[in-house]
Amino acid sequence: MAALLAGALALTALPVTALADPTSQELGEQADKLAEEREELTAQREALEGQLADAQVRLEELGEQIAAIQAELMEAEERLEDTRNQIAETSAQIEATRSELAERREALGTHMRGSYKMGSTGMIDTLMGATSFEDLINRIYYLDKISEQSATDISEIDRLEGELTAHEAELEEQQARQQDEIEMTEAKMAEYEAKVAEAQEFYAALDAEVQEALAAEEAKRAEEEAKRAEQEEAKKAEDEAARRAEEARRAAIEAMNAGGDQQPVEAPAGSSDVVANAYSLIGRPYKTWWSGRNYGPDAPGYDCCGLAATAYQMAGYSTPYQTPVTGLMSWVRSRGNWRDCNLSNVDSVLNPGDLLFCSTGHVAIYIGNGQMIHAPYPGRYVCVAPIYACIGGGFGG
Numbered sequence: 001m002a003a004l005l006a007g008a009l010a011l012t013a014l015p016v017t018a019l020a021d022p023t024s025q026e027l028g029e030q031a032d033k034l035a036e037e038r039e040e041l042t043a044q045r046e047a048l049e050g051q052l053a054d055a056q057v058r059l060e061e062l063g064e065q066i067a068a069i070q071a072e073l074m075e076a077e078e079r080l081e082d083t084r085n086q087i088a089e090t091s092a093q094i095e096a097t098r099s100e101l102a103e104r105r106e107a108l109g110t111h112m113r114g115s116y117k118m119g120s121t122g123m124i125d126t127l128m129g130a131t132s133f134e135d136l137i138n139r140i141y142y143l144d145k146i147s148e149q150s151a152t153d154i155s156e157i158d159r160l161e162g163e164l165t166a167h168e169a170e171l172e173e174q175q176a177r178q179q180d181e182i183e184m185t186e187a188k189m190a191e192y193e194a195k196v197a198e199a200q201e202f203y204a205a206l207d208a209e210v211q212e213a214l215a216a217e218e219a220k221r222a223e224e225e226a227k228r229a230e231q232e233e234a235k236k237a238e239d240e241a242a243r244r245a246e247e248a249r250r251a252a253i254e255a256m257n258a259g260g261d262q263q264p265v266e267a268p269a270g271s272s273d274v275v276a277n278a279y280s281l282i283g284r285p286y287k288t289w290w291s292g293r294n295y296g297p298d299a300p301g302y303d304c305c306g307l308a309a310t311a312y313q314m315a316g317y318s319t320p321y322q323t324p325v326t327g328l329m330s331w332v333r334s335r336g337n338w339r340d341c342n343l344s345n346v347d348s349v350l351n352p353g354d355l356l357f358c359s360t361g362h363v364a365i366y367i368g369n370g371q372m373i374h375a376p377y378p379g380r381y382v383c384v385a386p387i388y389a390c391i392g393g394g395f396g397g
Helices: 002-013 026-127 131-257 273-280 304-314 325-334
Strands: 355-360 362-368 372-373 383-386 393-395
Touching: 026 131, 026 372, 273 304, 273 362, 273 372, 273 383, 304 372, 325 355, 325 362, 325 393
Parallel strands: none
Antiparallel strands: 355 362, 355 393, 362 372, 372 383
């Protein structure tokens, strides 16, 4: 029975956090850190997506501008083609007019040469051949009109040639202007095509960055989820270990308080002298100071102060025996060892072997992992118990 009791109490004294694997709290902190990193990646990815959307808008704007320039270029080329057709038509008209002018001039020359060869005799013969006065008048009018009409025709054709030539020159100037316009539009088109190429390259690079950011974000999310799952499994294992430890602790305390085989318990390996001494006193009954000596290693029993002082005296410290709880508090404070703590942080503030004050009326020996060894009250025995309250503590040597 004693061996079983010792093993149970030793088991309850082992801290769960002494496992080699990380605790659920540590895993939770790691998962929280991963979540923060994932949120940062999300923010970076969203910023990149905003830039990508802006780049897309820029590409669409450039596309619309290029479409407008292309329409402008097509219209300019159509106008140039129309001008070229007009020039061709005008050139053909000029050639035809020049041919007609040459023919008219040749006819007039022939007529003039005939008239010259005919001389005055020919003209007189033409006039003398008139059959009447009216015929004479008609012959004179006819000869005059032939000369006048020939001159008018030649003048008209000559004027037409000049107009066509001037029109052709105007069309050629217009063609030159239109060609310049097309060249400028083509240069503008080339400039915008270069801008589009640059914008497309920028868009592609941004898109690649977004995809990389998405991949990194998903990888971090998967890592976070895996860590959360690991944390959950660790928490289950810790809860199970704590449950088993609690069952063992309760069984040990019940066995001790039942008044049965109350034997000293061996402290866990590596315990301090104070903790080991406290373990050796487990099973001693509660004894008040007025009912006889309740301090020292050979005392038949202890109250809370006698137990605490005895565990320290056995380790070679001069912790006072006969003093109330407040006296021990003053002792710890006077030596500069006092530490304020409570149930939420006692395990991170105190060290195993420190005096632990549940109140100004009760003191115990802190043994770690939320547990203490104390002398509870009359009718009970020195035992291991969970810490139910804490106002502070510290080393009592």
